[in-house]
Amino acid sequence: MRTLAREVDGLELPAVEKISASQQEDPFQILISTLLSARTQDATTLAASTRLFAKANTPEAVARLTVRQIEKLIFPVGFYRNKAVFVKETSKVLVEKFGGKVPGTLEKLVTLPGVGRKTANLVMILAFKSHDNICVDIHVHRISNRLGWVQTRTPEETEQALYRTLPQRWWPVVNQYLVTWGQNVCRPVYPRCQECRLITMCRRVGVS
Numbered sequence: 001m002r003t004l005a006r007e008v009d010g011l012e013l014p015a016v017e018k019i020s021a022s023q024q025e026d027p028f029q030i031l032i033s034t035l036l037s038a039r040t041q042d043a044t045t046l047a048a049s050t051r052l053f054a055k056a057n058t059p060e061a062v063a064r065l066t067v068r069q070i071e072k073l074i075f076p077v078g079f080y081r082n083k084a085v086f087v088k089e090t091s092k093v094l095v096e097k098f099g100g101k102v103p104g105t106l107e108k109l110v111t112l113p114g115v116g117r118k119t120a121n122l123v124m125i126l127a128f129k130s131h132d133n134i135c136v137d138i139h140v141h142r143i144s145n146r147l148g149w150v151q152t153r154t155p156e157e158t159e160q161a162l163y164r165t166l167p168q169r170w171w172p173v174v175n176q177y178l179v180t181w182g183q184n185v186c187r188p189v190y191p192r193c194q195e196c197r198l199i200t201m202c203r204r205v206g207v208s
């Protein structure tokens, strides 16, 4: 993790981290941009979030938009039709059940439409500065297994395994480091092992 910290310094941040930094860690904008980011390129997520928040940047304002309006604003993020429904429904629930505020617990976050553990953990880390959560997406799952840190079949198993094996001081940053590494070096297909500074520490499980 110390080597990774040095290596990712200066590389481009993942989209949600960029949005978080530029929006003063606004929990609502972090929540919505994380919802939009699933199965979507970073540049597309960033552009879609920017268009949506220029039109409406509070739960009340987003809940007033129609699904069709949201679809047009977030297109072409992956699954934009489903995500438009989730964005509107989540905004409505925030207004109706949580006083227009994003709740600050994982248990409440996962009750929101379209919000799973990955999104909820990232919101806890970025918006609420939690040191008790690990956000595992497909990059964290893949690279943790390649490195040999865990032997797991799903991101959910990886999250639980990392709570057991990774020292807690690294929990809030492991997602940012491994997503950045996964986008630049340890890519899903053709990982750049010969240029990777982790090669002497990596078991390269499943990499031929």
Ligand code: SF4
Pocket (backbone or CB within 6 Å): 143, 146, 147, 185, 186, 187, 191, 192, 193, 196, 197, 198, 199, 202, 203, 204, 205, 207
């Ligand atoms: S050595 Fe290869 S498999 Fe291991 S972390 Fe680096 S790029 Fe990924």
